Amino acid sequence: MEFIDYYKLLELDKSASKADIKKAYRKLARKYHPDLNPNDKEAQAKFQQINEAHEVLSDPEKRKKYDEYGKDWQHADQFEQAKRQQAASGGFGGGFGGGGRQTYSGNFDDDTFSDFFEQMFGGRARAEGAHRGAHFKGQDFNAELQLKLSDVHESKKHTLTVNGKNIRLTIPAGVENGQTIKIKGHGGPGIQGGPKGDLYITFNILNDTNFRREKENLYSTEEIDLTAAALGGEIQVNTFNGKVKLKVKPGTQNNSKVKLKGKGFPKYKKEGQFGDLIITYAIKIPENLTEKQKELFQELKKTGI
Amino acid sequence: MKNEELIPADEICVRYQVERQFVSSLYESGIIEIVTVQETEYIHCDHLADFEKMMRLHKELDINLEGLEAINHLLKQIQDLHKDNIRLRNRLGLYE
Numbered sequence: 001m002e003f004i005d006y007y008k009l010l011e012l013d014k015s016a017s018k019a020d021i022k023k024a025y026r027k028l029a030r031k032y033h034p035d036l037n038p039n040d041k042e043a044q045a046k047f048q049q050i051n052e053a054h055e056v057l058s059d060p061e062k063r064k065k066y067d068e069y070g071k072d073w074q075h076a077d078q079f080e081q082a083k084r085q086q087a088a089s090g091g092f093g094g095g096f097g098g099g100g101r102q103t104y105s106g107n108f109d110d111d112t113f114s115d116f117f118e119q120m121f122g123g124r125a126r127a128e129g130a131h132r133g134a135h136f137k138g139q140d141f142n143a144e145l146q147l148k149l150s151d152v153h154e155s156k157k158h159t160l161t162v163n164g165k166n167i168r169l170t171i172p173a174g175v176e177n178g179q180t181i182k183i184k185g186h187g188g189p190g191i192q193g194g195p196k197g198d199l200y201i202t203f204n205i206l207n208d209t210n211f212r213r214e215k216e217n218l219y220s221t222e223e224i225d226l227t228a229a230a231l232g233g234e235i236q237v238n239t240f241n242g243k244v245k246l247k248v249k250p251g252t253q254n255n256s257k258v259k260l261k262g263k264g265f266p267k268y269k270k271e272g273q274f275g276d277l278i279i280t281y282a283i284k285i286p287e288n289l290t291e292k293q294k295e296l297f298q299e300l301k302k303t304g305i
Numbered sequence: 306m307k308n309e310e311l312i313p314a315d316e317i318c319v320r321y322q323v324e325r326q327f328v329s330s331l332y333e334s335g336i337i338e339i340v341t342v343q344e345t346e347y348i349h350c351d352h353l354a355d356f357e358k359m360m361r362l363h364k365e366l367d368i369n370l371e372g373l374e375a376i377n378h379l380l381k382q383i384q385d386l387h388k389d390n391i392r393l394r395n396r397l398g399l400y401e
Contacts, residue, residue, distance in 0.1 A: 030366050035358045036376065038383065137353045177398075178391030194320070195312075195350050212399045219399055 006053035006066065014067065018058065025054040138197035139188030145201050147171070148208040153240055153266065162186065162199060174216060174268035177205040210238065216275025218264045221282050224248055229283045239263045239277055246279070254283040311340060311347035321360055331359055334374045 007014055010024040028050045030036070037043035056062045143162055155173045159166050167186055175181070180202045187197020212219040222237050232250035236243045239260065246258070257280050264275030289297065314328050328348070332339045337356050340347045348356060362368045362376060
């Protein structure tokens with residue numbers, strides 16, 4: 001556990017007045033407040049740190065203890081004990097009461113304060129600081145779910161563990177990379193009879209196929225022989241559901257595209273509807289020709305091809 | 306709309322310790338939606354998160370209504386840009 005320099009965090013020196021602390025805190029809080037920095041974990045972590053720094057430095061008792069022991073915080077308890085013994089014989093008093101200070105709530109996880117803070121000021125102070133605001137609706141949870149592209153081709157049941165609780169849910173086919181869905185009522189419990197928070201799941205979909213995907217359309221490249229391109233023919237192409245036969249038109253050009261209707265990806269929340277598979281032809285130019293083949297090409301050349 | 310999804314605006318004011326005028330102002334600014342059923346005003350629980358966010362910014366950062374309107378607008382823009390960014394990234398995948 002490392003010592004945390006609260007003054008440095010608030011960009012202050014040790015002689016800072018109460019007003020300076022408040023001003024510095026306001027400035028940084030406006031910069032890093034989680035509501036103003038959605039999905040920015042770094043900003044949230046920074047905000048928690050400055051919240052903690054403010055919690056300590058704006059409270060004269062806590063600031064005194066922090067200033068007194070500073071880097072020697074690990075020995076604070078021994079010092080305190082020694083002081084109490086002195087106090088018993090007519091010395092000074094101590095204790096860390098709560099105050100009427102304002103602390104920003106944000107929308108945090110439970111671990112709002114650092115281990116350093118907990119060790120030095122104890123769990124009671126933490127509870128007062130972090131959970132002072134009465135929240136009606138439960139906390140919204142955010143989770144990221146990594147799936148393979150082949151996993152979202154069909155609607156499938158998945159079991160997620162969120163805050164130690166197993167949630168079984170059906171992920172609809174066709175969900176997109178980066179898409180966030182809301183699962184109502186699977187967030188934190190409501191306070192004073194309020195509704196539960198919601199669970200937001202963001203999908204990170206890894207492509208484990210040879211297809212490229214844009215929404216419900218799939219794209220692939222198929223190599224075809226020069227002769228098939230020139231004379232036409234039949235090839236087998238891969239689709240998500242296996243191979244299909246495809247007729248190649250005579251005179252097919254390189255990079256030309258064909259669309260296989262309904263062979264793409266399922267449309268999100270539109271059961272039975274699929275996008276298209278768009279195939280780009282890549283014509284294979286033969287290499288290492290035999291003498292015979294070279295002769296035939298020369299013959300073709302003479303005909304003006 | 307199910308009744309249990311509607312929370313009376315007056316109850317919200319008591320729970321969150323905000324003035325009724327604050328809720329009305331957020332509604333007038335188009336930041337939150339209010340549903341009126343038999344002369345009672347309600348906030349749909351889907352909009353509660355937006356309300357809470359504005360309340361935190363107002364109470365904790367001393368941001369006035371004009372500031373909240375601007376923030377709300379900019380946050381929506383960020384959200385749209387974020388969605389656009391994901392869409393473009395997914396599209397970029399076609400060319401990689």
